[in-house]
Amino acid sequence: MIRHNTLPQFPTQNYLNRELGLLAWDKIGMSRNRRGLEEALSEIPAIREEFWKNVVVTGKNEDLNQSLEKAGRVADFLELAELMAFDALHREESCGGHFREEYQTPEGEAQRDDERFAYAAAWEHQGDGQAAVLHREELTFECVTPTQRSYK
Numbered sequence: 001m002i003r004h005n006t007l008p009q010f011p012t013q014n015y016l017n018r019e020l021g022l023l024a025w026d027k028i029g030m031s032r033n034r035r036g037l038e039e040a041l042s043e044i045p046a047i048r049e050e051f052w053k054n055v056v057v058t059g060k061n062e063d064l065n066q067s068l069e070k071a072g073r074v075a076d077f078l079e080l081a082e083l084m085a086f087d088a089l090h091r092e093e094s095c096g097g098h099f100r101e102e103y104q105t106p107e108g109e110a111q112r113d114d115e116r117f118a119y120a121a122a123w124e125h126q127g128d129g130q131a132a133v134l135h136r137e138e139l140t141f142e143c144v145t146p147t148q149r150s151y152k
Contacts, residue, residue, distance in 0.1 A: 016029040033101040037089040
């Protein structure tokens with residue numbers, strides 16, 4: 001879903017970058033929830049399709065083309081935003097700077113789930129429209145014990 005009321009006939013990479021940025025800020029940001037993450041995952045493909053079908057990249061191939069450079073970054077951001085939303089949806093806990101609104105203590109603090117999520121995750125992109133593959137590296141704590149933080 002494109003957020004502005006009117007979509008330019010030929011959107012620039014800057015326009016679509018702003019659309020993606022608003023979506024990421026609202027639904028994938030520091031405080032997020034299942035509904036917002038699922039909405040983001042359903043909206044990113046529409047922005048990607050608009051980007052690949054209609055974005056206009058100006059400039060000439062004889063010079064340094066900053067428009068083309070920006071377009072390449074937006075293409076990368078589309079994949080990154082989708083992966084971030086997917087990972088945040090998968091990780092059913094609040095930990096560190098990642099706050100899932102559904103996973104908090106009665107006092108409103110982040111609620112960890114070390115039983116299920118004490119691992120480093122690396123997601124392998126399989127292509128647009130394909131599910132990413134999770135690679136896990138279990139975390140071993142020898143000198144410290146993970147504990148629930150309180151910011152109060």
